[in-house]
Amino acid sequence: MRRALEAPVAAVGRKALGLTAGFGRFGAFVLSAGRALPDVGVWGRLVIIQMARLGVASLPIALFIAGFTGIVLALQASYTFTGAVPLYFVGALVGKTMILELGPVLTGLALAGRVGANIAAEIGTMRVTEQIDALETLAYDPLSYLVVPRVLASIVMFPAVVAFANVVGVGGGWITSINLLDLSTPQFVRGLRLFFEPFDVQYSLIKAASFGFAVSSIGCFFGFTTQGGAEAVGKATTQAVVVSSMLILVLDAFWAVTLL
Amino acid sequence: MSIELAGVSKAFGSKVVLDGIDLEVHDQETLAVIGASGSGKSVLLKTIVRLIEADAGRVSVDGQDVRSLSREHLHELRRQIGYVFQFAALFDSMTVFDNVAMGLRRSGEMTDASIRQRVAESLLLVEMDGYESRLPAEISGGQRKRVGLARAIATRPKYLLYDEPTSGLDPVTTAVIDDLILRMARELSVTSVVVTHDMQSAYRVANRIAMLYSGLIRYSGTPDEIRATDDPIVKGFIEGRPDLLQGAAA
Numbered sequence: 001m002r003r004a005l006e007a008p009v010a011a012v013g014r015k016a017l018g019l020t021a022g023f024g025r026f027g028a029f030v031l032s033a034g035r036a037l038p039d040v041g042v043w044g045r046l047v048i049i050q051m052a053r054l055g056v057a058s059l060p061i062a063l064f065i066a067g068f069t070g071i072v073l074a075l076q077a078s079y080t081f082t083g084a085v086p087l088y089f090v091g092a093l094v095g096k097t098m099i100l101e102l103g104p105v106l107t108g109l110a111l112a113g114r115v116g117a118n119i120a121a122e123i124g125t126m127r128v129t130e131q132i133d134a135l136e137t138l139a140y141d142p143l144s145y146l147v148v149p150r151v152l153a154s155i156v157m158f159p160a161v162v163a164f165a166n167v168v169g170v171g172g173g174w175i176t177s178i179n180l181l182d183l184s185t186p187q188f189v190r191g192l193r194l195f196f197e198p199f200d201v202q203y204s205l206i207k208a209a210s211f212g213f214a215v216s217s218i219g220c221f222f223g224f225t226t227q228g229g230a231e232a233v234g235k236a237t238t239q240a241v242v243v244s245s246m247l248i249l250v251l252d253a254f255w256a257v258t259l260l
Numbered sequence: 261m262s263i264e265l266a267g268v269s270k271a272f273g274s275k276v277v278l279d280g281i282d283l284e285v286h287d288q289e290t291l292a293v294i295g296a297s298g299s300g301k302s303v304l305l306k307t308i309v310r311l312i313e314a315d316a317g318r319v320s321v322d323g324q325d326v327r328s329l330s331r332e333h334l335h336e337l338r339r340q341i342g343y344v345f346q347f348a349a350l351f352d353s354m355t356v357f358d359n360v361a362m363g364l365r366r367s368g369e370m371t372d373a374s375i376r377q378r379v380a381e382s383l384l385l386v387e388m389d390g391y392e393s394r395l396p397a398e399i400s401g402g403q404r405k406r407v408g409l410a411r412a413i414a415t416r417p418k419y420l421l422y423d424e425p426t427s428g429l430d431p432v433t434t435a436v437i438d439d440l441i442l443r444m445a446r447e448l449s450v451t452s453v454v455v456t457h458d459m460q461s462a463y464r465v466a467n468r469i470a471m472l473y474s475g476l477i478r479y480s481g482t483p484d485e486i487r488a489t490d491d492p493i494v495k496g497f498i499e500g501r502p503d504l505l506q507g508a509a510a
Binding site for chain 1: 276306309311331335336339341342343344345347349350351352362363366367368412413415
């Protein structure tokens with residue numbers, strides 16, 4: 001009996017130790033990247049390129065998700081409120097939910113797939129094909145050249161993409177309300193302004209910036225630590241997406257507890 | 261002494277790859293390091309530029325202890341060393357021109373015009389002029405190796421380290437790469453270390469050949485000396501005779 005229990009407990013222990021060591025390595029990696037920040041000459045111009053690649057190129061998917069989320073929110077709100085709550089509250093629910101939660105979180109999760117996978121696969125491939133070693137032999141710090149521009153670009157661009165997603169999401173709810181529900185534009189706007197606080201926007205953008213940091217730094221970390229060949233790159237990419245998606249939800253809860 | 265390794269050890273987990281190795285590379289010499297696949301040749305080369313950290317021992321380049329250099333000083337030293345990778349390791353999102361210009365841009369001391377001129381000179385040296393705007397995916401394996409060599413020599417280094425420069429190439433392209441190694445040594449007066457398991461290449465390009473076996477330098481001598489050796493391990497390797505290797509190991 002005792003022996004039967006030992007194996008699973010030992011397995012859990014090993015897993016916990018592995019996770020702790022992984023967090024330690026990730027922390028050390030982020031600190032090393034932080035030490036590369038003064039190397040502006042290397043990462044300066046690359047940030048703009050990464051802002052376009054990681055941020056601007058992500059807009060279509062983020063806006064697509066936000067638009068349809070806004071439509072569904074309006075319809076579900078109307079379905080829930082019927083007869084009990086005035087219909088103009090649809091504007092309040094769409095605005096509040098989109099800006100506080102669904103805009104940043106759904107965009108974050110979509111970008112964890114797109115941006116996180118892109119970063120991990122690219123850097124992982126560079127690792128296994130010795131391109132990162134080649135950078136080092138040419139006297140470049142790979143952290144300055146590869147990590148810092150991606151992380152900074154993500155911290156700047158995630159909030160920008162989320163801001164657009166919030167607008168499109170609310171816009172989707174508004175168009176649905178005036179076309180499919182018995183609601184006018186002034187009624188929708190009345191509801192929208194009812195509980196709106198400027199802090200909501202700050203909260204949304206702070207969350208988005210933290211998601212940008214999490215997704216990009218985790219993508220870089222798994223890419224950098226890739227060992228082996230194509231299979232290892234695939235594994236690193238999957239791990240980056242899974243871990244950054246989980247971290248987005250953890251950060252979401254963290255900001256709700258600390259800021260609301 | 262331009263490159264010196266003294267008592268250098270490196271293990272990956274329980275697998276000891278370098279076991280207290282001693283090796284000297286003299287000024288303007290071309291040393292070929294031979295040995296079986298997995299014997300640690302590439303690890304040896306990477307410890308010289310600290311792409312891999314040695315566990316113990318002293319690695320010295322130009323009298324500087326590579327293992328104790330700060331990040332900044334290591335970068336300065338690396339500007340003196342050109343490294344040619346086994347599979348070229350070209351940056352696949354950049355053109356041939358940008359690949360070769362990478363090291364030159366890093367120094368921040370050259371104008372765009374002088375970078376263009378140096379890139380053109382380097383590509384001409386490896387007979388790859390006219391390929392500036394191609395991407396690595398658009399050229400052959402042999403051409404990629406030549407561009408990798410152009411990138412390594414663009415900064416006019418004092419040392420050139422070649423990691424399996426002819427592996428996977430046909431005999432004609434191998435001869436072209438060997439000629440380039442000889443030309444670089446002659447025209448740029450560099451000190452070279454060539455890691456290879458291609459004996460014909462080693463005989464052609466090297467002034468001296470060292471054989472790595474069981475984590476140690478088993479033999480070191482001129483191409484003529486190594487041909488004449490009666491060490492069964494060395495003889496078994498250079499003549500491709502597993503019977504000699506197995507007999508000696510037993």
